[in-house]
Amino acid sequence: MKRVPEPEELMADPAQARAYAEADFSESNGLFVELFRRLQPTPFAGHALDLGCGPGDIPIRLARACPAARIDAVDGAEAMLDLARAAAAVDVVLAARIRWSCARIPSPEAMPGRPYDALLSNSLLHHMADPLDLWRAVREAGRPGAAVLVMDLARPADAEGVDRVLDAHAAGAPDVLRNDFRNSLFAAYTVEEVRDQLAAAGIAGMSVEMVSDRHLAVRGRLV
Numbered sequence: 001m002k003r004v005p006e007p008e009e010l011m012a013d014p015a016q017a018r019a020y021a022e023a024d025f026s027e028s029n030g031l032f033v034e035l036f037r038r039l040q041p042t043p044f045a046g047h048a049l050d051l052g053c054g055p056g057d058i059p060i061r062l063a064r065a066c067p068a069a070r071i072d073a074v075d076g077a078e079a080m081l082d083l084a085r086a087a088a089a090v091d092v093v094l095a096a097r098i099r100w101s102c103a104r105i106p107s108p109e110a111m112p113g114r115p116y117d118a119l120l121s122n123s124l125l126h127h128m129a130d131p132l133d134l135w136r137a138v139r140e141a142g143r144p145g146a147a148v149l150v151m152d153l154a155r156p157a158d159a160e161g162v163d164r165v166l167d168a169h170a171a172g173a174p175d176v177l178r179n180d181f182r183n184s185l186f187a188a189y190t191v192e193e194v195r196d197q198l199a200a201a202g203i204a205g206m207s208v209e210m211v212s213d214r215h216l217a218v219r220g221r222l223v
């Protein structure tokens with residue numbers, strides 16, 4: 001099925017950001033943290049960059065799971081970061097280990113603490129107007145040996161596949177969320193396309209595979 005890009009790169013509309021923040025992504029966000037833990041022999045204690053952090057659930061989960069980690073979390077939408085700051089503020093000790101920045105990827109402001117020990121991103125790739133911008137940011141922001149985990153939806157083979165995923169995972173969701181989810185599935189890349197992107201960006205040694213019925217993940221270490 002042909003890819004249909006997202007109508008907007010950033011999720012800057014406050015109502016859209018709020019609807020996204022209120023959705024239950026605990027299953028996929030939990031999977032993301034679990035995949036990251038599997039990349040580390042010991043609990044991660046370095047400096048991580050989360051690209052396209054949205055309302056912050058993943059950096060907050062990571063900060064809880066890795067009590068010695070510091071995380072820079074970047075998004076281009078202030079509406080998302082307002083929600084992220086509010087969510088983190090309930091735990092001041094945890095909040096002190098997460099630095100939120102509003103910046104567009106790619107830009108030097110989107111990697112304020114480079115070089116990082118880990119590069120993370122969930123559900124951003126399919127939003128990028130040029131996917132290579134994300135991969136170049138990963139390459140530039142990480143030190144050699146940095147852990148990489150980029151997870152995103154994978155584009156189904158056809159429109160029926162999109163409907164199957166929507167019925168399985170968003171049957172009772174509000175219209176605004178179902179619509180966002182549908183757009184995301186049409187905008188997502190396939191495993192083969194992501195492998196081609198990595199080759200074009202000069203990033204070697206990553207595994208790219210399906211990690212759920214709807215998600216793919218890129219995992220490995222920068223050379």
Ligand SMILES: C[S@@+](CC[C@H](N)C(=O)[O-])C[C@H]1O[C@@H](n2cnc3c(N)ncnc32)[C@H](O)[C@@H]1O
Pocket residue numbers: 009010011012025051052053054055056057058074075076077080103104105106121122123124127128
């Ligand atoms: C679908 S959300 C994912 C949020 C979060 N990572 C999560 O898993 O819940 C994608 C986020 O990427 C942000 N985004 C999209 N393109 C971006 C860009 N070029 N630079 C910075 N942020 C971007 C959007 O504003 C949005 O918050």
